Amino acid sequence: MRYWRHGIWVAAVLVTGVVFLVADRNGDLGKTEPLTAVLGFGLSMTGLAMSLLREGTTEDGRRSPQERIDRLTGQLAAVVQEQWQAEWRLRRLQDPAPLQVGWASADPWLSDHRENIGGPEDLSARLEQITEAFAQVPSRRLVVLGEPGSGKTVLAVRFTLDLLEHRQPQDAVPVLFPLSNWLPDHQSLQEWMTASLTATYPGATWGRELLTAGRILPVLDGLDEIPAPMQAHAIQRLNAELDADAPVLLTCRTQEYADVVEHGDVFTAAAVVELQPLPIEDVSACLRRTARPTRGANGQRTTRWDPVLDWLRSHPDEPAARALRQVLTSPLMVAMARAAYDDTEEDPAELLAPLPRRGRPGTAPPGRLRTRRIPRRPFRQRRARPALARLPRPPLATPADTRPRLVAPAPATTVAAAPTRADPPPGRRDSSRIRGDSRRLRSRGSSGRGDGSLRCR
Numbered sequence: 001m002r003y004w005r006h007g008i009w010v011a012a013v014l015v016t017g018v019v020f021l022v023a024d025r026n027g028d029l030g031k032t033e034p035l036t037a038v039l040g041f042g043l044s045m046t047g048l049a050m051s052l053l054r055e056g057t058t059e060d061g062r063r064s065p066q067e068r069i070d071r072l073t074g075q076l077a078a079v080v081q082e083q084w085q086a087e088w089r090l091r092r093l094q095d096p097a098p099l100q101v102g103w104a105s106a107d108p109w110l111s112d113h114r115e116n117i118g119g120p121e122d123l124s125a126r127l128e129q130i131t132e133a134f135a136q137v138p139s140r141r142l143v144v145l146g147e148p149g150s151g152k153t154v155l156a157v158r159f160t161l162d163l164l165e166h167r168q169p170q171d172a173v174p175v176l177f178p179l180s181n182w183l184p185d186h187q188s189l190q191e192w193m194t195a196s197l198t199a200t201y202p203g204a205t206w207g208r209e210l211l212t213a214g215r216i217l218p219v220l221d222g223l224d225e226i227p228a229p230m231q232a233h234a235i236q237r238l239n240a241e242l243d244a245d246a247p248v249l250l251t252c253r254t255q256e257y258a259d260v261v262e263h264g265d266v267f268t269a270a271a272v273v274e275l276q277p278l279p280i281e282d283v284s285a286c287l288r289r290t291a292r293p294t295r296g297a298n299g300q301r302t303t304r305w306d307p308v309l310d311w312l313r314s315h316p317d318e319p320a321a322r323a324l325r326q327v328l329t330s331p332l333m334v335a336m337a338r339a340a341y342d343d344t345e346e347d348p349a350e351l352l353a354p355l356p357r358r359g360r361p362g363t364a365p366p367g368r369l370r371t372r373r374i375p376r377r378p379f380r381q382r383r384a385r386p387a388l389a390r391l392p393r394p395p396l397a398t399p400a401d402t403r404p405r406l407v408a409p410a411p412a413t414t415v416a417a418a419p420t421r422a423d424p425p426p427g428r429r430d431s432s433r434i435r436g437d438s439r440r441l442r443s444r445g446s447s448g449r450g451d452g453s454l455r456c457r
Helices: 002-025 034-054 066-089 127-135 150-166 189-198 207-212 228-241 254-263 280-290 306-314 319-327 332-342 383-390 431-446
Strands: 102-105 143-145 173-177 216-221 249-254 271-275
Touching: 066 150, 066 207, 102 143, 127 150, 143 150, 150 173, 150 216, 150 249, 173 189, 189 207, 189 228, 189 271, 207 216, 228 254, 228 431, 249 254, 280 332, 306 319
Parallel strands: 143 249, 143 271, 173 216, 216 249
Antiparallel strands: 102 271
């Protein structure tokens, strides 16, 4: 940029010289008016060039602060975009496209007064429209709520990438900050974000400079990851330390944010939306589209998911169908189902109890439910496992009758298996086994091991 301004200055001098030369050849330099006009033109061009030069550099020849801010902002944008594009590919969200999670406006009591927010009341949209929905909020503050595994982090990543794709040179850079390591009772928001920038991008000693200049748009992911006693304090810090025109996107679990609002305060001037469960039709289309093809009876394209999805549609009231449909409303569970069955030889038919593997519904022997867990087969281990490890976790404690499961619950009435020779009736001890164990222990005691230790088998 500085060399370009030097070029303007040189061009101004050359143009002035040419004007003097033409005036001299025409014999106009002896006249007062032409001479005054030529000198005025030369002085104005020289002043313009010098002002541009002073704007571009400081007195010692270095870049101006504004030019430095622009350069650092561009570098940060390139690094952040590369980072989250790699994460997007790692989670296979581009293979072939992410699930279009939708959202609707949350309950009114979870947001600020409408006059403080402005904009449309209904912000219902889908994942691909997240930047448009954000732009519709005059304050440019948006809180995204959702249940565990509903796609909050994926939405935050998509928001970051979409803003970077259409970013102009003077726009702020969206930076995703996981809130799990913020202690709002010990750190201010700017101090924590500065430290996070330095830790995430080694050598980024200019984080505070960009934050002060308003060239970073914070994408704060996971308010619920902060310890519960400090979540309300975090919202208080956001309200106290952010400028009125500072844009922010914040994600949180629905219940945790409701607790914060009930015992603390709302995020000032922020619109609040809540992610909705996936329709089973969208899930079915995604699984059919992404599964490996298999040859059908007449050579048509089919997948191992087809009989499962067809059975779900034709038996909606079966307990196994209801349980699986509930599980597959979560984007996290859909991603896990893809990873477990699309990259292995396992058959998703085992997810339905009455549906035997590679068979038709209703042919399984009574009382023989497939309740084993998904096998830990390697499926692109170095890529998929770290990706799944970073996805949101479902709650550890949920009611037993509503807990999402990938396998159907056991029926209420089962037939107890008859005792066999290997399983003696309760209360009866196998005396021959006890005598054999005693002989082995005595033989070990006389084998020269004086320490009295026993080897565990």
